[in-house]
Amino acid sequence: MKSSTHAKLAVATLTLWLPLVSPASGSSERQLDSHEHGVSTLKMAQEGKKISLELEAPGDDIVGFEHKPKNDAEKAAVEGALAKLRKPETLFVMPSAAGCSLAASDAEFETSKDHAGFHVTWSLICETVAQASSMQIGFFDAFPDAKEVEVEAVGSAGQMSAEVEKGTKSVDLSSAFGN
Template sequence: MRRLLLALPFALLPLAIAHAADAAHEVEHASLGAHEHGTARLNAALDDETLELELDSPAMNLVGFEHPATSDADKAAVNNVRQLLAQPLTLFAVPAAAKCIVAKQTLNSPLFGDKPAADEHDHDEDADEHDADGAEHHHDHSEIHAHYQLQCDNAAVLKSLDLTRLFKTFPATHKVQVQLIAPNGQEGVDATPDNSVLTY
Protein backbone atom coordinates (compact mmCIF):
# COMPACT_ATOMS: atom_id res chain seq x y z
CA MET A 1 0.00 0.00 0.00
CA ARG A 2 2.84 2.39 0.88
CA ARG A 3 4.45 1.81 -2.53
CA LEU A 4 1.16 2.63 -4.21
CA LEU A 5 0.85 5.91 -2.29
CA LEU A 6 4.45 6.84 -3.14
CA ALA A 7 3.88 6.08 -6.82
CA LEU A 8 0.62 8.04 -7.01
CA PRO A 9 2.22 11.54 -7.33
CA PHE A 10 4.41 10.29 -10.20
CA ALA A 11 1.41 8.72 -11.92
CA LEU A 12 -0.48 12.02 -11.69
CA LEU A 13 2.48 14.17 -12.80
CA PRO A 14 1.66 14.12 -16.57
CA LEU A 15 -1.92 15.17 -15.78
CA ALA A 16 -0.69 18.05 -13.57
CA ILE A 17 1.75 19.21 -16.26
CA ALA A 18 -0.97 19.13 -18.94
CA HIS A 19 -3.35 21.08 -16.68
CA ALA A 20 -0.67 23.71 -15.95
CA ALA A 21 0.06 24.09 -19.68
CA ASP A 22 -3.65 24.58 -20.42
CA ALA A 23 -3.92 27.18 -17.66
CA ALA A 24 -0.83 29.02 -18.98
CA HIS A 25 -2.31 29.02 -22.49
CA GLU A 26 -5.58 30.46 -21.16
CA VAL A 27 -3.75 33.21 -19.28
CA GLU A 28 -1.60 34.00 -22.33
CA HIS A 29 -4.67 34.10 -24.59
CA ALA A 30 -6.54 36.32 -22.14
CA SER A 31 -3.57 38.69 -21.89
CA LEU A 32 -3.52 39.08 -25.65
CA GLY A 33 -7.13 40.26 -25.46
CA ALA A 34 -10.25 38.54 -26.65
CA HIS A 35 -11.46 38.84 -30.21
CA GLU A 36 -14.36 41.24 -29.67
CA HIS A 37 -16.13 42.94 -32.54
CA GLY A 38 -16.23 46.70 -32.07
CA THR A 39 -13.11 46.69 -29.89
CA ALA A 40 -9.49 47.16 -31.01
CA ARG A 41 -6.23 47.28 -29.06
CA LEU A 42 -3.48 49.87 -29.40
CA ASN A 43 -0.04 50.00 -27.83
CA ALA A 44 1.55 53.44 -28.03
CA ALA A 45 5.12 53.73 -26.77
CA LEU A 46 7.14 56.94 -26.78
CA ASP A 47 10.89 56.54 -26.32
CA ASP A 48 13.14 59.52 -27.02
CA GLU A 49 12.49 60.46 -30.67
CA THR A 50 10.57 57.28 -31.54
CA LEU A 51 6.81 56.75 -31.31
CA GLU A 52 5.76 53.13 -31.78
CA LEU A 53 2.13 52.36 -32.52
CA GLU A 54 0.79 48.82 -32.68
CA LEU A 55 -2.87 48.37 -33.61
CA ASP A 56 -4.66 45.00 -33.40
CA SER A 57 -8.26 44.79 -34.52
CA PRO A 58 -10.79 42.19 -35.61
CA ALA A 59 -11.12 42.54 -39.36
CA MET A 60 -14.87 43.04 -38.85
CA ASN A 61 -14.19 46.47 -37.32
CA LEU A 62 -12.17 47.68 -40.30
CA VAL A 63 -13.37 45.76 -43.35
CA GLY A 64 -16.87 44.69 -42.34
CA PHE A 65 -16.23 40.95 -42.67
CA GLU A 66 -13.69 38.31 -41.67
CA HIS A 67 -14.03 35.68 -44.40
CA PRO A 68 -11.48 35.43 -47.24
CA ALA A 69 -12.15 38.06 -49.88
CA THR A 70 -13.38 36.23 -52.97
CA SER A 71 -15.77 38.67 -54.65
CA ASP A 72 -14.54 41.78 -56.42
CA ALA A 73 -16.37 43.95 -53.87
CA ASP A 74 -14.69 42.17 -50.95
CA LYS A 75 -11.26 42.43 -52.58
CA ALA A 76 -11.82 46.15 -53.18
CA ALA A 77 -12.84 46.65 -49.54
CA VAL A 78 -9.72 44.85 -48.29
CA ASN A 79 -7.49 46.86 -50.64
CA ASN A 80 -9.11 50.12 -49.50
CA VAL A 81 -8.55 49.29 -45.81
CA ARG A 82 -4.96 48.35 -46.50
CA GLN A 83 -4.37 51.72 -48.20
CA LEU A 84 -5.99 53.58 -45.28
CA LEU A 85 -3.85 51.72 -42.74
CA ALA A 86 -0.73 52.56 -44.78
CA GLN A 87 -1.22 56.22 -43.80
CA PRO A 88 -0.68 56.31 -40.02
CA LEU A 89 -0.10 60.07 -39.91
CA THR A 90 -3.63 60.46 -41.27
CA LEU A 91 -5.24 57.92 -38.92
CA PHE A 92 -3.41 59.03 -35.79
CA ALA A 93 -3.43 62.81 -35.39
CA VAL A 94 0.14 63.45 -34.30
CA PRO A 95 0.88 67.18 -33.84
CA ALA A 96 2.53 68.59 -36.97
CA ALA A 97 5.03 70.42 -34.75
CA ALA A 98 6.45 67.03 -33.73
CA LYS A 99 7.80 66.68 -37.29
CA CYS A 100 7.22 62.91 -37.43
CA ILE A 101 7.91 60.70 -40.40
CA VAL A 102 7.05 57.03 -40.86
CA ALA A 103 10.33 55.19 -40.45
CA LYS A 104 8.87 51.70 -40.64
CA GLN A 105 5.48 50.04 -40.93
CA THR A 106 4.10 46.55 -41.31
CA LEU A 107 0.55 45.45 -42.02
CA ASN A 108 -0.47 41.82 -41.51
CA SER A 109 -3.72 39.92 -41.83
CA PRO A 110 -4.98 36.68 -43.33
CA LEU A 111 -7.19 38.95 -45.46
CA PHE A 112 -4.01 40.46 -46.92
CA GLY A 113 -2.78 36.98 -47.82
CA ASP A 114 -0.61 36.62 -44.71
CA LYS A 115 -0.50 33.44 -42.68
CA PRO A 116 -2.62 33.69 -39.51
CA ALA A 117 -0.81 33.97 -36.19
CA ALA A 118 -0.68 30.91 -33.94
CA ASP A 119 -3.39 32.30 -31.66
CA GLU A 120 -5.61 33.33 -34.58
CA HIS A 121 -7.49 30.38 -35.96
CA ASP A 122 -10.88 29.01 -36.82
CA HIS A 123 -13.00 28.15 -33.86
CA ASP A 124 -12.70 24.49 -32.93
CA GLU A 125 -15.63 22.19 -32.41
CA ASP A 126 -16.43 23.49 -28.93
CA ALA A 127 -16.73 27.05 -30.23
CA ASP A 128 -18.99 26.37 -33.21
CA GLU A 129 -22.35 28.04 -32.97
CA HIS A 130 -25.76 26.61 -33.73
CA ASP A 131 -28.78 28.56 -34.85
CA ALA A 132 -32.38 27.99 -33.75
CA ASP A 133 -32.94 25.05 -36.09
CA GLY A 134 -29.75 23.31 -34.93
CA ALA A 135 -27.66 24.01 -38.04
CA GLU A 136 -23.99 24.40 -37.21
CA HIS A 137 -22.08 27.49 -38.23
CA HIS A 138 -18.30 27.60 -38.42
CA HIS A 139 -16.74 31.05 -38.04
CA ASP A 140 -13.40 32.45 -39.07
CA HIS A 141 -11.93 35.12 -36.84
CA SER A 142 -9.47 37.28 -38.76
CA GLU A 143 -7.40 40.01 -37.16
CA ILE A 144 -5.60 42.91 -38.74
CA HIS A 145 -2.28 43.95 -37.22
CA ALA A 146 -0.61 47.27 -38.00
CA HIS A 147 2.75 48.28 -36.56
CA TYR A 148 4.25 51.71 -37.10
CA GLN A 149 7.52 53.29 -36.06
CA LEU A 150 7.52 57.06 -36.29
CA GLN A 151 10.70 59.14 -35.99
CA CYS A 152 9.96 62.60 -34.62
CA ASP A 153 12.44 65.49 -34.77
CA ASN A 154 10.56 67.35 -32.04
CA ALA A 155 9.20 64.58 -29.83
CA ALA A 156 8.96 66.98 -26.86
CA VAL A 157 5.63 68.27 -28.23
CA LEU A 158 4.10 64.78 -28.27
CA LYS A 159 1.83 65.30 -25.29
CA SER A 160 -1.27 63.71 -26.82
CA LEU A 161 -2.49 61.23 -29.40
CA ASP A 162 -5.80 61.90 -31.12
CA LEU A 163 -7.76 58.85 -32.33
CA THR A 164 -10.70 60.85 -33.71
CA ARG A 165 -9.77 60.11 -37.34
CA LEU A 166 -9.33 56.41 -36.58
CA PHE A 167 -12.89 56.21 -35.21
CA LYS A 168 -14.28 58.25 -38.12
CA THR A 169 -12.44 56.17 -40.71
CA PHE A 170 -13.58 52.89 -39.14
CA PRO A 171 -17.00 53.60 -37.57
CA ALA A 172 -17.54 49.94 -36.62
CA THR A 173 -14.76 50.43 -34.05
CA HIS A 174 -16.53 51.56 -30.87
CA LYS A 175 -13.69 51.21 -28.38
CA VAL A 176 -9.90 51.06 -28.45
CA GLN A 177 -8.16 49.56 -25.44
CA VAL A 178 -4.93 51.56 -25.22
CA GLN A 179 -1.68 50.91 -23.39
CA LEU A 180 0.28 54.16 -23.28
CA ILE A 181 3.97 53.82 -22.46
CA ALA A 182 5.87 57.06 -22.01
CA PRO A 183 8.96 58.21 -20.08
CA ASN A 184 6.75 59.13 -17.10
CA GLY A 185 5.14 55.69 -16.87
CA GLN A 186 2.53 53.34 -18.30
CA GLU A 187 -1.23 53.76 -18.36
CA GLY A 188 -4.13 51.72 -19.66
CA VAL A 189 -7.14 53.65 -20.99
CA ASP A 190 -10.20 52.96 -23.11
CA ALA A 191 -10.69 55.39 -25.98
CA THR A 192 -14.13 55.86 -27.53
CA PRO A 193 -15.48 58.15 -30.26
CA ASP A 194 -16.59 60.57 -27.51
CA ASN A 195 -13.28 60.33 -25.63
CA SER A 196 -10.67 59.96 -28.36
CA VAL A 197 -7.78 62.21 -27.27
CA LEU A 198 -5.14 60.47 -25.16
CA THR A 199 -2.57 62.39 -23.14
CA TYR A 200 0.90 61.12 -22.23
Protein backbone atom coordinates in the same frame (compact mmCIF):
# COMPACT_ATOMS: atom_id res chain seq x y z
CA MET B 1 -23.26 62.47 -23.92
CA LYS B 2 -20.54 64.95 -23.16
CA SER B 3 -18.56 62.50 -21.09
CA SER B 4 -18.36 60.07 -24.00
CA THR B 5 -16.26 62.61 -25.85
CA HIS B 6 -13.48 62.11 -23.36
CA ALA B 7 -11.29 59.10 -22.99
CA LYS B 8 -11.87 57.25 -19.78
CA LEU B 9 -8.45 57.25 -18.25
CA ALA B 10 -7.65 54.05 -16.51
CA VAL B 11 -5.22 53.89 -13.67
CA ALA B 12 -1.87 52.90 -15.07
CA THR B 13 -1.27 49.28 -14.32
CA LEU B 14 2.01 47.76 -13.34
CA THR B 15 1.77 45.31 -16.18
CA LEU B 16 4.75 45.77 -18.41
CA TRP B 17 4.80 44.67 -21.96
CA LEU B 18 7.94 44.72 -24.02
CA PRO B 19 8.50 48.28 -25.17
CA LEU B 20 9.27 47.14 -28.68
CA VAL B 21 6.86 46.24 -31.39
CA SER B 22 7.50 42.62 -32.10
CA PRO B 23 7.89 41.36 -35.64
CA ALA B 24 4.61 40.58 -37.36
CA SER B 25 5.27 36.86 -37.51
CA GLY B 26 2.87 35.07 -35.25
CA SER B 27 2.42 37.94 -32.84
CA SER B 28 -1.27 38.37 -33.55
CA GLU B 29 -2.37 34.75 -33.92
CA ARG B 30 -2.91 34.68 -30.18
CA GLN B 31 -5.01 37.85 -30.50
CA LEU B 32 -7.40 36.80 -33.24
CA ASP B 33 -9.37 34.21 -31.32
CA SER B 34 -9.64 36.31 -28.19
CA HIS B 35 -10.51 39.64 -29.75
CA GLU B 36 -13.76 41.40 -28.93
CA HIS B 37 -15.72 42.77 -31.86
CA GLY B 38 -15.92 46.54 -31.60
CA VAL B 39 -12.66 46.78 -29.67
CA SER B 40 -9.25 47.44 -31.20
CA THR B 41 -6.00 47.69 -29.28
CA LEU B 42 -3.23 50.21 -29.86
CA LYS B 43 0.09 49.74 -28.10
CA MET B 44 2.60 52.55 -28.21
CA ALA B 45 6.19 52.54 -27.02
CA GLN B 46 8.66 55.41 -27.05
CA GLU B 47 12.41 55.00 -26.97
CA GLY B 48 14.37 58.17 -27.60
CA LYS B 49 12.91 59.81 -30.68
CA LYS B 50 11.22 56.65 -31.87
CA ILE B 51 7.57 55.88 -31.14
CA SER B 52 6.45 52.40 -32.20
CA LEU B 53 2.75 51.68 -32.58
CA GLU B 54 0.99 48.36 -32.98
CA LEU B 55 -2.71 48.16 -33.81
CA GLU B 56 -4.88 45.04 -33.69
CA ALA B 57 -8.37 45.56 -35.12
CA PRO B 58 -11.11 42.94 -35.65
CA GLY B 59 -12.01 42.45 -39.31
CA ASP B 60 -15.65 42.96 -38.36
CA ASP B 61 -14.91 46.56 -37.31
CA ILE B 62 -12.90 47.45 -40.39
CA VAL B 63 -14.45 45.61 -43.35
CA GLY B 64 -17.51 43.91 -41.83
CA PHE B 65 -16.37 40.32 -42.29
CA GLU B 66 -13.88 37.87 -40.84
CA HIS B 67 -12.79 35.42 -43.49
CA LYS B 68 -10.42 35.36 -46.43
CA PRO B 69 -11.84 37.59 -49.18
CA LYS B 70 -14.22 35.50 -51.29
CA ASN B 71 -14.84 37.84 -54.20
CA ASP B 72 -13.58 41.00 -55.86
CA ALA B 73 -15.65 43.27 -53.64
CA GLU B 74 -14.21 41.73 -50.47
CA LYS B 75 -10.69 41.83 -51.91
CA ALA B 76 -11.17 45.51 -52.71
CA ALA B 77 -12.50 46.17 -49.20
CA VAL B 78 -9.43 44.58 -47.63
CA GLU B 79 -7.02 46.38 -49.97
CA GLY B 80 -8.76 49.68 -49.31
CA ALA B 81 -8.57 49.16 -45.56
CA LEU B 82 -4.88 48.21 -45.73
CA ALA B 83 -4.15 51.36 -47.73
CA LYS B 84 -5.85 53.50 -45.06
CA LEU B 85 -4.12 51.62 -42.24
CA ARG B 86 -0.68 52.20 -43.72
CA LYS B 87 -1.18 55.94 -43.13
CA PRO B 88 -1.37 56.58 -39.38
CA GLU B 89 -1.17 60.34 -39.99
CA THR B 90 -4.91 60.30 -40.66
CA LEU B 91 -5.84 57.75 -37.95
CA PHE B 92 -3.72 58.62 -34.91
CA VAL B 93 -2.41 62.13 -35.33
CA MET B 94 0.50 63.49 -33.32
CA PRO B 95 0.78 67.25 -32.65
CA SER B 96 2.71 69.01 -35.40
CA ALA B 97 4.98 70.51 -32.72
CA ALA B 98 6.32 67.01 -32.05
CA GLY B 99 7.75 66.90 -35.57
CA CYS B 100 6.91 63.24 -36.15
CA SER B 101 7.52 61.52 -39.45
CA LEU B 102 6.60 58.01 -40.50
CA ALA B 103 9.69 55.79 -40.70
CA ALA B 104 8.05 52.41 -41.27
CA SER B 105 4.58 51.02 -41.82
CA ASP B 106 3.25 47.50 -42.23
CA ALA B 107 -0.35 46.30 -42.42
CA GLU B 108 -1.70 42.78 -42.84
CA PHE B 109 -5.09 41.08 -42.87
CA GLU B 110 -4.83 37.84 -40.94
CA THR B 111 -7.39 35.06 -40.65
CA SER B 112 -7.76 32.21 -38.20
CA LYS B 113 -10.41 29.47 -38.07
CA ASP B 114 -13.19 31.67 -36.70
CA HIS B 115 -11.90 35.24 -36.80
CA ALA B 116 -9.90 37.67 -38.84
CA GLY B 117 -8.26 40.94 -38.09
CA PHE B 118 -5.93 43.66 -39.18
CA HIS B 119 -2.46 43.82 -37.68
CA VAL B 120 -0.61 47.05 -38.26
CA THR B 121 2.75 48.36 -37.09
CA TRP B 122 4.12 51.84 -37.55
CA SER B 123 7.32 53.57 -36.47
CA LEU B 124 7.44 57.29 -36.02
CA ILE B 125 10.53 59.40 -35.52
CA CYS B 126 9.62 62.50 -33.50
CA GLU B 127 12.04 65.41 -33.27
CA THR B 128 10.49 66.72 -30.05
CA VAL B 129 9.02 63.77 -28.18
CA ALA B 130 8.03 65.98 -25.24
CA GLN B 131 5.48 67.59 -27.56
CA ALA B 132 3.93 64.21 -28.36
CA SER B 133 1.70 64.74 -25.34
CA SER B 134 -1.61 64.13 -27.04
CA MET B 135 -2.92 62.30 -30.05
CA GLN B 136 -5.91 63.15 -32.19
CA ILE B 137 -8.16 60.27 -33.16
CA GLY B 138 -9.25 59.95 -36.78
CA PHE B 139 -9.67 56.18 -36.57
CA PHE B 140 -13.44 56.24 -35.97
CA ASP B 141 -14.01 58.56 -38.92
CA ALA B 142 -12.05 56.21 -41.16
CA PHE B 143 -13.77 53.08 -39.81
CA PRO B 144 -17.30 53.91 -38.64
CA ASP B 145 -18.02 50.36 -37.40
CA ALA B 146 -15.20 50.54 -34.84
CA LYS B 147 -16.46 51.41 -31.34
CA GLU B 148 -13.47 51.51 -29.04
CA VAL B 149 -9.68 51.50 -29.03
CA GLU B 150 -7.84 50.36 -25.94
CA VAL B 151 -4.69 52.49 -25.90
CA GLU B 152 -1.60 51.64 -23.89
CA ALA B 153 1.53 53.74 -24.05
CA VAL B 154 4.89 53.45 -22.35
CA GLY B 155 7.77 55.87 -22.63
CA SER B 156 10.37 57.89 -20.82
CA ALA B 157 7.78 59.60 -18.61
CA GLY B 158 5.95 56.44 -17.56
CA GLN B 159 2.91 54.64 -18.85
CA MET B 160 -0.78 55.16 -19.41
CA SER B 161 -3.79 53.30 -20.65
CA ALA B 162 -7.18 54.53 -21.79
CA GLU B 163 -10.39 53.12 -23.24
CA VAL B 164 -10.96 55.46 -26.13
CA GLU B 165 -14.57 55.35 -27.29
CA LYS B 166 -16.05 56.41 -30.59
CA GLY B 167 -16.59 60.16 -30.52
CA THR B 168 -13.35 60.81 -28.66
CA LYS B 169 -11.27 63.42 -30.44
CA SER B 170 -7.98 63.21 -28.57
CA VAL B 171 -6.06 61.20 -25.99
CA ASP B 172 -3.66 62.58 -23.40
CA LEU B 173 -0.28 60.86 -23.69
CA SER B 174 1.63 63.20 -21.39
CA SER B 175 2.04 60.61 -18.64
CA ALA B 176 3.93 58.36 -21.07
CA PHE B 177 5.81 60.65 -23.44
CA GLY B 178 6.37 63.68 -21.25
CA ASN B 179 10.08 64.20 -21.62
